[in-house]
Amino acid sequence: MEAVFEFLLTPTPSAWCDRAVADVETLLLDHAGLELKAAHQAQRLIWKYGGSVAGVFSDTQVQMDLLQRMSRLAREELRHFEQVLAIIERRGMRYTPLRPSGYAAALHAHIRGTEPERLTDSLIVGALIEARSCERFHAIVPALERSDPELAGFYRTLLRSEARHFGDYLELAERVGGARTAGRIDELRAKEAPLMHVDSPQLRFHSGVAVGS
Numbered sequence: 037m038e039a040v041f042e043f044l045l046t047p048t049p050s051a052w053c054d055r056a057v058a059d060v061e062t063l064l065l066d067h068a069g070l071e072l073k074a075a076h077q078a079q080r081l082i083w084k085y086g087g088s089v090a091g092v093f094s095d096t097q098v099q100m101d102l103l104q105r106m107s108r109l110a111r112e113e114l115r116h117f118e119q120v121l122a123i124i125e126r127r128g129m130r131y132t133p134l135r136p137s138g139y140a141a142a143l144h145a146h147i148r149g150t151e152p153e154r155l156t157d158s159l160i161v162g163a164l165i166e167a168r169s170c171e172r173f174h175a176i177v178p179a180l181e182r183s184d185p186e187l188a189g190f191y192r193t194l195l196r197s198e199a200r201h202f203g204d205y206l207e208l209a210e211r212v213g214g215a216r217t218a219g220r221i222d223e224l225r226a227k228e229a230p231l232m233h234v235d236s237p238q239l240r241f242h243s244g245v246a247v248g249s
Contacts, residue, residue: 037174040167040199043206045229048168048175051245052232057179059239060187061127066134066241068120070169073140074201075113077162078106085155092152098211105204112197123190137240139231140165146227152212153220159209160221163202164228168242170198 041047056063082103085092093099124131143164147157173191180188210217234244 037170037195037199040170040174040202043163043167043202043225044171045225046232048172048232049245052172052243053176053179055239055246056176056241057183060180060184061129062134062239063241064120064124064127064129064187065132066137066239068117068124068131069133069136070241071113071117071120074165075110075117078110078113081106081155081158082110089151089155092155092212095211098208101211102208105208109201109204112201116194116197119190123187134240135238137236137238137243139168139240139242142231143224143228146224156209156213156217156220157224159205159212160217160224163205163209163221164224165242166198166202166205168228168232170195170202172241173198 085099086103121131140161143161144158147161148154173194177188177191180191206221209221213220231242232244235247236243236245237247239246
């Protein structure tokens with residue numbers, strides 16, 4: 037967790053945790069959708085970069101590592117999706133996709149259009165999203181231990197895999213981007229941090245704080 041905390045420039049506001057604990061049903065529905073989207077993103081990278089893409093890979097081993105790690109990540113995210121669905125079903129809820137918070141879209145808007153910068157940025161954004169997910173699980177578990185021990189226990193089990201996903205994305209970004217990656221990481225970290233404090237009318241797993249908080 038230390039690497040995750042050091043990577044992110046700002047912690048989750050306590051106001052978000054309070055709001056999430058008070059509306060666990062919405063949190064679960066959005067969480068399920070995010071796991072599905074994470075699996076899709078990993079698969080998208082496999083499809084896009086599985087062939088010969090000019091100017092992207094100077095080392096074919098980097099390409100093979102990307103394909104293997106994204107395949108494993110996609111399987112894990114789909115397994116998490118199934119686990120969240122099981123919790124939703126046990127609680128008598130019906131899974132309904134929710135409108136996204138705009139967090140991921142705001143980050144993806146900064147991805148550059150030329151290669152290998154496009155892939156580098158995509159991997160950095162993936163690292164940011166996984167790091168934030170991991171940090172949010174960690175932030176909300178103490179409150180859930182009092183009000184919802186089952187969910188607290190489940191979220192605690194996800195910490196290790198989310199931290200590993202963060203590490204995979206970040207390492208691949210550094211290998212693809214080379215010496216200039218560190219500066220780009222800092223630029224995108226600075227874009228991510230303010231998103232934790234924007235006014236958000238609806239609770240989402242990656243939303244900011246409630247309007248007026």
